[in-house]
Amino acid sequence: MLKEDQLKKVQEDKKKWGGDLSKMLSETPERLPRFTTVSDLEIKGLYTPEDIKDLDYSREVGFPGVFPFTRGVQPSMYRGRLWTMRMFSGLGGPEETNKRFHYLLNHGETGLSIAFHYPTLMGYDSDSPNARGEIGKCGVAVDTLKDMEILFEGIPLDKVTTSMTINPPASVLLAMYIVMAEKQGVSKKEIGGTIQNDMLKEFIAQKTFMLPPRPSLRIIVDTIEYCTKEVPRWNTISISGYHIREAGSTAVQELAFTLADGIAYVEAAMERGLDVDDFAPRLSFFFDSHIDFFEEIAKYRAARRIWANVMKERFMAKKPRSWMLRFHTQTAGCSLTAQQPFNNVVRTAYEALAAVLGGTNSLHTNSLDETYAIPTEEAVTIALRTQQILAEETGVTNTIDPLAGSYFVEALTNEMEEKAWDYIRKIDEMGGMVKAIERGYPQMEIAEAAYRFQRQMDANEKVTVGVNKYVTDHPPITIWRMRPEIEERQLKRLQEVRRTRNNGKVKECLGEIRKASQNGGNLMPHIIHAVREYTTIQEICDVWREVFGRYTDPGYF
Amino acid sequence: MERKIRILIAKPGLDGHDRGAKIIARGFRDAGFEVIYTGLHQTPEQIVAAAIQEDVDGIGLSILSGAHDYIFPQVIQLLQGKGASDIVVFGGGIIPEEDILSLKGSGVKAIFVPGTTIEEAVKWVRENIKPRK
Numbered sequence: 001m002l003k004e005d006q007l008k009k010v011q012e013d014k015k016k017w018g019g020d021l022s023k024m025l026s027e028t029p030e031r032l033p034r035f036t037t038v039s040d041l042e043i044k045g046l047y048t049p050e051d052i053k054d055l056d057y058s059r060e061v062g063f064p065g066v067f068p069f070t071r072g073v074q075p076s077m078y079r080g081r082l083w084t085m086r087m088f089s090g091l092g093g094p095e096e097t098n099k100r101f102h103y104l105l106n107h108g109e110t111g112l113s114i115a116f117h118y119p120t121l122m123g124y125d126s127d128s129p130n131a132r133g134e135i136g137k138c139g140v141a142v143d144t145l146k147d148m149e150i151l152f153e154g155i156p157l158d159k160v161t162t163s164m165t166i167n168p169p170a171s172v173l174l175a176m177y178i179v180m181a182e183k184q185g186v187s188k189k190e191i192g193g194t195i196q197n198d199m200l201k202e203f204i205a206q207k208t209f210m211l212p213p214r215p216s217l218r219i220i221v222d223t224i225e226y227c228t229k230e231v232p233r234w235n236t237i238s239i240s241g242y243h244i245r246e247a248g249s250t251a252v253q254e255l256a257f258t259l260a261d262g263i264a265y266v267e268a269a270m271e272r273g274l275d276v277d278d279f280a281p282r283l284s285f286f287f288d289s290h291i292d293f294f295e296e297i298a299k300y301r302a303a304r305r306i307w308a309n310v311m312k313e314r315f316m317a318k319k320p321r322s323w324m325l326r327f328h329t330q331t332a333g334c335s336l337t338a339q340q341p342f343n344n345v346v347r348t349a350y351e352a353l354a355a356v357l358g359g360t361n362s363l364h365t366n367s368l369d370e371t372y373a374i375p376t377e378e379a380v381t382i383a384l385r386t387q388q389i390l391a392e393e394t395g396v397t398n399t400i401d402p403l404a405g406s407y408f409v410e411a412l413t414n415e416m417e418e419k420a421w422d423y424i425r426k427i428d429e430m431g432g433m434v435k436a437i438e439r440g441y442p443q444m445e446i447a448e449a450a451y452r453f454q455r456q457m458d459a460n461e462k463v464t465v466g467v468n469k470y471v472t473d474h475p476p477i478t479i480w481r482m483r484p485e486i487e488e489r490q491l492k493r494l495q496e497v498r499r500t501r502n503n504g505k506v507k508e509c510l511g512e513i514r515k516a517s518q519n520g521g522n523l524m525p526h527i528i529h530a531v532r533e534y535t536t537i538q539e540i541c542d543v544w545r546e547v548f549g550r551y552t553d554p555g556y557f
Numbered sequence: 558m559e560r561k562i563r564i565l566i567a568k569p570g571l572d573g574h575d576r577g578a579k580i581i582a583r584g585f586r587d588a589g590f591e592v593i594y595t596g597l598h599q600t601p602e603q604i605v606a607a608a609i610q611e612d613v614d615g616i617g618l619s620i621l622s623g624a625h626d627y628i629f630p631q632v633i634q635l636l637q638g639k640g641a642s643d644i645v646v647f648g649g650g651i652i653p654e655e656d657i658l659s660l661k662g663s664g665v666k667a668i669f670v671p672g673t674t675i676e677e678a679v680k681w682v683r684e685n686i687k688p689r690k
Contacts, residue, residue, distance in 0.1 A: 118571035118622055122598075130600070133627025134571055207573025207597050248576050334576075338651075338671045371671060372653050373623065447579050454580045458674040467672045476654055482623070553568075555596030557579040 002049050010049050017046075038292040038335075038462070039250035040452065041415075047407035055410055060305065064359075064400045068308035070301050070413070071401035072359040073324040078397035082110075083355075084362040085387045086163060086328065090115030090139030091374045092486040094150035097140040100377070101155060107381060108388055112155070112193075113163040113364060115139035115374075116173075121208045123169045123541030126490045135487045138374070143494045144534045148176040149183065157186040162193040163238070163328065163362075168210035170197035171223050172537050175527040178231065194235035194284055194328075197223055200261040200433055204442045206243035207553065210541060213434050215548035219523060220265065221272050226524035228279045235284040237265060238328065244442075245288035246334045248450020251295045252416055254288060256423030257433075257442050259306055263424070264433040266315055276315050280322035289351040289358075290332040296351070297403055298412035300358030303327070306417055306424075328362035329355035336371050340466035340474045344368040349386050356390055357403055363387055373479040443556045494536070501534040509533055510543055517547040560688045563613040567595040567604040569632070572622035577649060581617060584675035590682065601631040609641055615686040618648040625652050630663040645686045649673065 002010065035043050055061065062068060065075030074080060087109055089100050101112055117139040119131035125143045126135050135141055142148060157180075166173045174195050178188045199216035202209045209216070224236045241258035249257070262283065269279050287303065289296050307325035311317040331351035336344040345368050352365050365383040367375030375383070391397055403409040430436045437443070456462040463469045509530035516526050530540060566582040568575055575597055582594045593611050595604060608616050618629060629648055636642050642664075649669035652660070657668045666685060669678055 118624075122571045124571075130571060133624035133631075134622055137623035138572070202573075207575060208571075209573075246576070248580075372651065447583070450576050451580055451583050454584075454675060458676060479653055553575075553596035553598065555594045557582045557594050 002053065007049065007053055014048055014050065021045075037251065037295040038290055038453075039252065039295060039449075040456070041250070041252070041295065043412075047411050049407060051407050051411040052414070055414070060414075061404060061410070067312065067320065067323055069304040069324055071404055073304065073326055073361065077359065077400040078356070078391070079400070082391050082397065083360050084111040084161070084328075085109050085384060085391075086111035086113045086362050086364055087380060087384055088113045088115050088165065088330065088364045089380070090117065091480065092136040092482055093141050093490050094147045095489075096136075096486065098151050098153055098155075100380075101151075103377060104380070104384065105155070105160070107384055109384060111161050111163065111362065114151070114165065116164075116166055117141045118208075120169070120173075120537060121166065123172075123210050123537055123545075125536045125538040126487075126494055128538055135490055136482050141490045142173070142176070143490070143536050143538075144497050145176050145179055145531050146493060146497050146534060148173075148180045152180055152184070157181045157184055158190050163196075164193065165196045167196055167199055167202050167206070167208050168216065169537055169541055170195040171219055171524060171527050172531060172540050174223060174227075174231075174234070175524065175531045178528060179532050188231045190233070191231065192233040194238050195223070196240060196286070197237045198240045198261065198265075200264055200437065201240050201243055201258070203437045203551070204244055204257060204261075205247040205249070205446060206240075209551045209553075211544055211548045212551045213437060215544070216551075217264075217268050217434070218520075219544075221268050222523045224265075224269050224279050224282075225272060225274060226522055227282065228274065230524075232282075234282065236279065236282050238284050238286045239265065240286040242286050242288045242330050244446060245290060246332065247446050248334075248453060249446040250449050251290065251292070251299045252419040253423065253442075253445055253449060255299050255303055255306075255416060256420040256427075258285065258287070259303065259310065259420065260424050260427045260433045260436075262307065263310060263314070266311075267432065270315070276311075276317045277319045277322050280311060280315070280317050281319060281324075285325055285327035287327055287329050287360075288332050289329045289355040289360075291335040291347060291351060293350060293354050294409060294412055295416075296354040297358040298409055298416050300327070300329075300355070300360065301401075301409070301413045302417040302420060304359070305413070306420060326361045328364070329358075329360040330364040331355070331366045333366055333370060336366060336368075337464060337466050338371040340472065341368050341371060341477055343466055344371070345382055345386070348383060349390075352386055352390055353394075353396065356396055357401075359401060369477055369479055372477070373481070376478065376480045440554060440556050443554075447557055497534050498536075505533045506530070506535045506539070509535055510539060513540060514543050514547060517544060561589060561591045562615070562682060562686055562688055563591045563593070563611065564615045564617055564682065564686070565593045565595065565604070565608045565611060565613040566617045566619065567599055567607070568597045568619055569599050569601060569604055569628045570620055570622055570624045571598060572620060572624070573597055574621040574650075575619070577621075578617075578619035581619070581649070581675065581678060584679065585682070588675075588679040601628055601635055604632055605635040605639060605641070608636070608644055609639055612689075613644060614689050615645040615647065615682065618646065620648065620650040620652075623651070625650065625660065626656060629660050629665050633664040643689060647681075647685075649678075
């Protein structure tokens with residue numbers, strides 16, 4: 001970026017500075033032997049034009065809304081439209097969660113995001129023995145279309161988009177959403193939203209799995225194929241690094257494994273015969289925003305640049321929209337502490353700022369009490385207000401990608417990109433992500449990084465305030481508790497649905513699903529048919545477990 | 558020579574958060590214990606069967622979904638039913654302070670909450686779990 005004589009001058013000045021610095025350090029050494037990111041990436045004390053001397057602005061940085069989108073996917077970014085404020089919510093039954101949705105929308109939230117309870121996430125009904133002790137605790141219980149109808153009472157589905165964190169039974173919940181919207185008078189052509197539907201990262205990190213990788217991938221491609229034709233405003237998949245990071249990966253691993261998962265989905269959909277430019281514009285991403293400020297910002301910028309190149313060069317996508325990496329961000333749950341929980345408000349604010357400076361398209365901010373339970377109304381309000389303060393008061397939305405051109409941020413963006421490519425190449429050499437997962441490769445890499453971080457924490461090489469430094473007692477905070485009558489109500493409703501629906505029709509629908517599962521036809525129309533008859537989530541998933549077999553955890557550690 | 562302490566690290570319920578369980582399994586192994594890890598999504602019945610079959614001295618349960626109030630006492634009861642209540646049960650995860658007392662009352666020997674170091678957990682095991690005869 002600099003002329004040769006200018007660069008030479010910088011190098012000379014740097015040498016002089018280096019001399020002064022050594023002299024000073026011989027008297028007063030630096031505070032730490034190594035300065036590192038939370039991912040243990042070593043950071044230099046100073047970055048200069050020399051660190052980005054080969055950076056080609058037009059090719060590698062460019063303009064927002066223009067390939068390779070390093071500076072953001074929209075030409076006007078937050079000056080045109082703020083990110084979507086989308087709080088991940090689900091508690092107790094559909095009644096409680098519906099109330100929370102209305103509360104958040106009334107307080108300025110701009111998109112919905114459903115957290116389901118564990119039985120739904122794993123494809124079990126609330127009355128399954130596997131659901132014992134779990135009902136309504138980590139999210140909302142949804143067994144049938146009936147629950148979905150209650151969940152969205154009074155919410156205008158032509159105006160609000162909904163994200164659903166759901167994986168093995170993603171197709172079933174999408175089907176319920178489609179039918180519920182239709183009953184509200186909003187057609188599937190109009191609804192907008194996202195299903196997470198990213199099974200590869202489940203095997204790698206989040207571990208809500210049901211079927212083995214290959215049939216899982218087949219059902220995902222069914223949803224991609226169906227939505228491409230029938231639900232054009234739906235993001236068919238949210239390719240997620242969040243859970244990879246929360247499981248203990250480094251930022252580079254999060255970046256690399258997520259994009260490698262994305263590559264695997266694109267390949268699978270193309271193998272089905274889909275045109276890349278038909279489905280790629282509806283792929284979306286989801287990243288963590290951890291506590292290391294600049295590392296996160298560099299990660300988002302690198303992610304957009306790598307993906308744009310992958311789509312254009314590797315998959316020959318032609319539409320600019322296919323090249324764009326659009327992403328949701330959640331602040332890092334794993335950075336929060338049970339100790340001195342009010343400090344979590346501060347952590348979340350810094351993390352939200354990093355996400356915004358990194359150009360996120362949508363954001364969830366964690367609540368201060370989430371190291372204990374689902375957030376209370378008071379806690380979630382502070383979390384939402386954190387985003388609103390960022391958007392309305394701090395001025396960070398005034399200009400696009402304000403850290404571009406920083407010697408440090410550009411150099412770190414380059415470094416993360418290079419390191420991510422090393423991983424992606426390695427996974428390619430293994431034969432792609434499915435094969436890598438079958439070998440346990442990403443799982444072991446993450447376990448190793450998580451263990452290393454814990455050891456560094458235990459040795460006080462890494463500091464978490466209130467945990468291994470500045471430790472003090474803190475009074476207990478009031479937390480949300482699941483009321484037992486919610487469980488009873490849920491079980492009663494499920495029984496009532498089973499009693500009043502047309503069970504002959506349900507049986508027929510399940511037969512259709514079984515046949516399509518075995519013969520390979522697209523499952524989506526059959527699933528929609530089944531949920532319309534109030535077939536339960538487990539009834540459908542049990543068919544798949546029988547046809548495809550179950551995936552069990554290999555338990556790598 | 559005294560045999561090594563054998564610990565079963567178990568992940569009951571449907572929750573998939575295994576970061577802590579895997580770290581503690583590896584930390585125990587590095588500390589010289591014999592460690593068996595069940596993997597995820599185990600029912601209390603499966604955990605107790607594995608503990609007895611593997612002849613372990615202690616079971617470490619890790620749970621982050623909030624189902625501890627059902628699952629921990631269930632494991633203790635099943636152990637009693639099998640005449641194996643000498644197997645020490647301890648646990649960790651997202652467990653509100655007010656629940657810890659009642660879990661201890663039901664027979665859980667210790668609950669480790671976030672912020673526990675590997676060394677602290679290892680030390681506790683050495684002091685509280687002996688290889689059974």
